[in-house]
Amino acid sequence: MTSLxxxxxxxxxxxxxxxxxxxxxxxxxxxxEKLFTRAWLFVGHESQIAKPxxxxxxxxxxxxxxxxxxxxxxxxxxxxxxxxxGMKICRYEQGNTSLFVCPYHSWSYTTDGKLQxxxxxxxxxxxTLDRSQWPLIEVxxxxxxxxxxxxxxxxxxxxxxxxLGDAADHLDQVLDCRxxxxxxxxxxxxxKWILPSNWKFAAENFLGDTYHNPSHRSVDMxxxxxxxxxxxxxxxxxxxxxxxxxxxPAGHGVHSVHMPEQFDYQPGYAQYPEVEEYFRHAFHExxxxxxxxxxxxxxxxxxxxNTSYHGRQPRGLCVWHPHSPTETEAWRFFLVDADAxxxxxxxxxRFYMRYSGPAGMTEQDDMExxxxxxxxxxxxxxxxxxxxxxxxxGAYKVDDPVPGFVSTQITDQTPRNYYRVYARYMKxxxxxxxxxxxxxxxxxxxx
Amino acid sequence: xxxxxxxxxxxxxxxxxxxxEADLLDxxxxxxxxxxxxxxxxxxxxxxxxxxxGEHGERENTxxxxxxxxxxxxxxxxxxxxxxxxxGVHYAxxxxxxxxxxxxxxxxxxxxxxxxxxxxxxxxxxxxxxQNRVEYExxxxxxxxxxxxxxxxxxxxxxxxxxxxxxxxxxxxxxxxLF
Numbered sequence: 360m361t362s363l364x365x366x367x368x369x370x371x372x373x374x375x376x377x378x379x380x381x382x383x384x385x386x387x388x389x390x391x392e393k394l395f396t397r398a399w400l401f402v403g404h405e406s407q408i409a410k411p412x413x414x415x416x417x418x419x420x421x422x423x424x425x426x427x428x429x430x431x432x433x434x435x436x437x438x439x440x441x442x443x444x445g446m447k448i449c450r451y452e453q454g455n456t457s458l459f460v461c462p463y464h465s466w467s468y469t470t471d472g473k474l475q476x477x478x479x480x481x482x483x484x485x486x487t488l489d490r491s492q493w494p495l496i497e498v499x500x501x502x503x504x505x506x507x508x509x510x511x512x513x514x515x516x517x518x519x520x521x522x523l524g525d526a527a528d529h530l531d532q533v534l535d536c537r538x539x540x541x542x543x544x545x546x547x548x549x550x551k552w553i554l555p556s557n558w559k560f561a562a563e564n565f566l567g568d569t570y571h572n573p574s575h576r577s578v579d580m581x582x583x584x585x586x587x588x589x590x591x592x593x594x595x596x597x598x599x600x601x602x603x604x605x606x607x608p609a610g611h612g613v614h615s616v617h618m619p620e621q622f623d624y625q626p627g628y629a630q631y632p633e634v635e636e637y638f639r640h641a642f643h644e645x646x647x648x649x650x651x652x653x654x655x656x657x658x659x660x661x662x663x664x665n666t667s668y669h670g671r672q673p674r675g676l677c678v679w680h681p682h683s684p685t686e687t688e689a690w691r692f693f694l695v696d697a698d699a700x701x702x703x704x705x706x707x708x709r710f711y712m713r714y715s716g717p718a719g720m721t722e723q724d725d726m727e728x729x730x731x732x733x734x735x736x737x738x739x740x741x742x743x744x745x746x747x748x749x750x751x752x753g754a755y756k757v758d759d760p761v762p763g764f765v766s767t768q769i770t771d772q773t774p775r776n777y778y779r780v781y782a783r784y785m786k787x788x789x790x791x792x793x794x795x796x797x798x799x800x801x802x803x804x805x806x
Numbered sequence: 807x808x809x810x811x812x813x814x815x816x817x818x819x820x821x822x823x824x825x826x827e828a829d830l831l832d833x834x835x836x837x838x839x840x841x842x843x844x845x846x847x848x849x850x851x852x853x854x855x856x857x858x859x860g861e862h863g864e865r866e867n868t869x870x871x872x873x874x875x876x877x878x879x880x881x882x883x884x885x886x887x888x889x890x891x892x893x894g895v896h897y898a899x900x901x902x903x904x905x906x907x908x909x910x911x912x913x914x915x916x917x918x919x920x921x922x923x924x925x926x927x928x929x930x931x932x933x934x935x936x937q938n939r940v941e942y943e944x945x946x947x948x949x950x951x952x953x954x955x956x957x958x959x960x961x962x963x964x965x966x967x968x969x970x971x972x973x974x975x976x977x978x979x980x981x982x983x984l985f
Contacts, residue, residue, distance in 0.1 A: 712876075717980045
């Protein structure tokens with residue numbers, strides 16, 4: 360079945376997607392070559408590398424990379440591999456250094472990537488090795504957006520904001536301060552764990568798979584939200600809003616809530632009056648500062664291909680790093696406003712831990728689903744039968760009431776849109792196509 | 807601490823308590839297990855990081871009360887974990903995992919106010935927790951545990967449990983069992 364043309368395996372017109380793309384080693388290899396070498400990938404957050412010499416070891420696709428701030432404060436992302444024999448030059452997760460010294464033969468690199476030290480250089484390499492030609496391998500494209508650092512291995516990759524397109528309006532609501540000031544978040548911790556499942560199950564979940572809500576019944580029954588009430592896993596900040604599931608031409612997808620023109624603060628954090636007061640104040644400030652933009656309240660989203668977010672309760676970014684077709688390394692970066700009072704940060708971090716990640720009472724059930732969905736799709740017979748993505752076919756509007764392909768009901772439109780773009784990467788198409796620029800006439804026609 | 811008869815008697819009593827506690831968990835008697843936890847329980851499992859030699863004391867483990875760990879919680883939250891399993895629809899533990907807690911290397915680190923009249927005991931041990939799930943899923947969690955136990959009539963209450971899991975990237979998909 361892997362020999363079929365990609366458009367037959369990913370048939371978004373009819374809502375049929377082959378299981379092969381979730382289990383086949385061949386697809387995994389193609390993804391690493393054609394998708395992860397081109398798309399913009401989230402690498403880390405500036406709060407993790409605040410000072411010159413600070414570094415944080417991250418991943419891009421199947422590669423270990425070093426995110427670091429050099430002595431002049433410039434931010435870099437390097438492949439974590441010595442130019443001489445490939446040894447991983449940094450095996451600490453985070454820290455501060457003036458040099459990366461390879462443990463193998465002691466070639467050393469400065470934090471701007473230059474090859475500085477080569478033992479016995481004069482005696483062994485004189486006249487042959489031009490050190491300036493052997494710096495650490497650096498990503499050709501790096502951009503920082505509201506403290507988040509993104510990189511691409513494709514020198515032709517478009518500007519990050521062009522890549523994010525209108526999905527940036529939703530990402531903003533994750534990265535901006537709760538009171539509406541732009542940016543201002545910090546990472547308070549990173550969890551890393553191994554999922555025995557295909558990475559796309561996780562990405563899809565965050566595209567806005569609200570349909571899977573019944574699998575979280577147990578946590579809703581017991582109530583783990585900041586108000587401690589039974590029947591909920593978080594506060595309902597979205598009362599009277601219109602839930603929207605939005606796909607974007609470049610493959611991103613979000614689930615947000617579009618609030619009415621006038622909307623009131625919904626009390627939350629009932630267990631913690633001081634925190635409740637903080638968020639009440641932030642709510643009004645946010646409306647004052649952002650005006651109409653504040654009408655977007657984020658739930659979840661996935662920025663193509665593998666950076667997901669939770670917008671409010673909890674709040675953070677996740678990256679799904681592929682190890683193999685059936686194994687993923689999950690990283691979760693937890694966010695708070697850097698200048699939030701200590702009591703607020705404490706309540707949030709406790710909520711994040713009980714909600715998210717492998718110890719999180721909500722997300723444990725996701726991990727169970729992704730494992731067994733992968734496992735039971737591996738079989739010879741199973742692979743002959745595609746997955747069904749036919750929910751809410753055609754039930755979306757273009758740029759109404761916000762930009763994108765907008766559904767007001769739970770939908771497979773966002774994953775259909777995601778896999779349409781995925782197929783374009785797998786066919787090696789040009790950036791105009793990857794950004795969905797051909798979908799622009801469709802948008803104009805609807806206007 | 808003087809290794810006299812009183813010490814060994816107390817150590818024996820504490821070991822018995824820890825083994826009985828493990829029995830409750832492995833027998834899935836979660837409600838009775840909750841009764842062994844003090845109301846002011848601290849249940850903490852840090853994330854362990856790869857750091858440079860010399861920075862271990864300062865930076866290797868995430869800290870209780872700061873940032874993100876695997877667990878940094880109180881009795882309310884641990885009780886929620888039990889309630890969730892008992893809903894019967896917590897799919898990460900439905901069907902229930904088969905779990906065996908092995909507790910070894912038990913050593914009394916501190917006894918307050920005295921071995922003869924102990925009110926609070928700090929006890930160090932190693933754990934090996936085996937989890938087998940559905941058909942083929944096997945996870946092994948190995949690490950160090952430091953418990954603070956508080957005298958409660960003729961038994962003990964767990965007031966503080968610190969679990970040092972000897973892993974960096976968590977190699978299991980979930981921490982859905984109790985330690």
